[in-house]
Amino acid sequence: MRSNALFRRLLISGTCLWVAILALVPYLILLVASFLERGTDTLVRPGLTLTNYLNLLDPAIFGMAIDSIVLAAVAALLCLLAGYPFAHILARASARAQPLLLLLVMIPFWTNSLIRTYALVMMLKADGVINSLLLRAGLIEQPMNLLYTPMAVFIGLVYTLLPFMILPLYASLKAMDQRLLEAGRDLGAGRLQNFVRITLPLTMPGIIAGCMLVFLPSLGCFYIADILGGARTMLLGNYIRDQFLVFRDIPMGAAASVTMTVVMVLMLLLYYLASRRSGKELIQ
Amino acid sequence: MNKAVVVELDHVCKTFGRHVALDDICLSVADGEFLSLLGPSGCGKTTLLRLIGGFESCTSGTLTLDGQPMVGVPPERRAVNTVFQNYALFPHMTVFDNVAFGLRMGKKTEQEITREVVQALELVQLTGMEHRRPAELSGGQQQRVAIARAIVNKPRVLLLDEPLSALDHRLRKQMQKELKQLQRTLGITFILVTHDQDEAFAMSDRVVVMQAGRIEQIGSPMEIYEEPVNLYVARFVGDINVLAGVIREQTGETSYRALVEGARVLLQSTRPLVPGQHVHILLRPEDFRLELEEDMARSQDLSAKFQQARLRGTVRRIFYHGATYDVEVNLDSGARVQVTEFFDEDSDNLYFKPGDLVALGWHEGWEVVLPHAE
Helix, strand or coil: CHHHHHHHHHHHHHHHHHHHHHHHHHHHHHHHHCCCEECCCCCEECCCCCHHHHHCCCHHHHHHHHHHHHHHHHHHHHHHHHHHHHHHHHHHCCCCHHHHHHHHHHHHHHCCHHHHHHHHHHHHCCCCHHHHHHHHHCCCCCCCCCCCCHHHHHHHHHHHHHHHHHHHHHHHHHHCCHHHHHHHHHCCCCHHHHHHHHHHHHCHHHHHHHHHHHHHHHHHCHHHHHHHHCCCCCCHHHHHHHHHHCCCCHHHHHHHHHHHHHHHHHHHHHHHHHHHHHHHHHHC | CCCCEEEEEEEEEEEECCEEEEEEEEEEEECCCEEEEECCCCCCHHHHHHHHHCCCCCCEEEEEECCEECCCCCHHHCCEEEECCCCCCCCCCCHHHHHHHHHHHCCCCHHHHHHHHHHHHHHCCCCCCCCCCHHHCCHHHHHHHHHHHHHCCCCCEEEEECCCCCCCHHHHHHHHHHHHHHHHHHCCEEEEEECCHHHHHHHCCEEEEEECCEEEEEECHHHHHHCCCCHHHHHHCCCCEEEEEEEEEECCCCEEEEEECCEEEEEECCCCCCCCCEEEEEECHHHEEEEEHHHHHHCHHHHHCCCCCCEEEEEEEEEECCCEEEEEEEECCCCEEEEEEECCCCCCCCCCCCCCEEEEEECCCCCEEEECCC
């Protein structure tokens, strides 16, 4: 028993150390850097300042933030529309088919998402798979302009993030008692009424969780907008990347990063409060 | 019965793959009747209920509600409501909204809905609970909400799927009375599924005993208990003792001389029996007469009561039950029977003790004689 406790303590302290060194410490460095000035031959120069944060209030940057948020929100909505029917089928599939279907959802994770994004380029480009297929089928006469459009960005985001929508939806649909739908029909509700009055409210926690899980990564996922959108639209993620890697303005990039993190934490907090309240309502 | 038939099943079969859930069911349920489907789990009683509710369709045969064939009619368009086994209350709605659900589906004004919901909640004694959520209610209260949610729609038939099985013993007894009362008040036809014989007997006008997808017997609780048509029914409803016998001769229109567990007895039976035929003699524990052999030797009156049947045995064990006690008797033939005795009003002591030699008889005509399995 004692060696067991020791083993557990080792495991826990190991994990804590890991998180501290690889997540907490770098983040603290970032936080400190965001209050420093930009150096000419060094990365940063000592001297506390709020300039970096004030720079973020620039209308251009503000507009970019709005664009990013709209993009992420649309991506979340698209994922919801695509993911809900699939999650529904998944949750109602036979006990034997479910693990298989779940596996199909997970398989893309086995390949690095950057590689998958480049694969999408192969699909979407002017002489790519989609265009050549459509041309050969005679459905179009000119190759369509797919790559480097907002649509390509959405395709990339939905493709990459859809599993994060499906899984929480699946969990909440599966947890729902099927007899409630029978009770609904017994009381005179058709399928649509059943969905609107029973299924939708009862799976709302899953819907919110899924939207959060798609929305938040969409905000920061710079490489998809970069590779598929052709870097034509500047988004928050690209902006931060550019500050670090192109302009070498570490304090500015750090300030933008910290701000984005704060916004995300606030949203997660809101979600937590909302879910706790609705959970309480269920109990009350 | 001269009342109109509400539900009629005509040679209904239901199969799931190769499993036969219901086999050639014929049953008609009269308006205002309280009918119970009684049987062990897996006997098809719930399938039968789901068939009437519209959640399953007949593989063959016809089901009519108020004379209308129900082929292809979905549950939402049947004048039938169900109280589900685990209530299936909507967890995200208040008690009021749960009960109002069915009314809102039918296009009623909010005013009518409020009035009818309040009325229904009054009937099930839940006034004041309108704004609670199901999770805040006790099991018994949830049960009442489920009943209110169904009856508020004024269905032609109310289907109840083991509605009381999740409640504790006392509450179950109380709900049985209330359900029966409610059924009388509303005049709605109730069809109750249960595996509990007491429950079926306490509430029903008629009981349908089922086994393995078939109906074994339909009758009033008294008929089922006192005149079971076969061993299965006899064993399923209450305790029963089965004695082996052979018919010797017919002595009257309904009376026979027979050899039962090695003793010569007189039997009564309306069934046609022939000499030499092997029969089962069914006796409930309370049907027996039991006396000490030593008392029998002393009293002429006593032995007169055992004229038509007198078996000998030894008391094996006694089980005390409060108002009654059970005596387990080993007959000389080797068979074992259980006898229920009431306490003697004049004496606090148990009359019998293990090892006593006893005479065993029964009240004349209370025996059920069944030919050996057909």
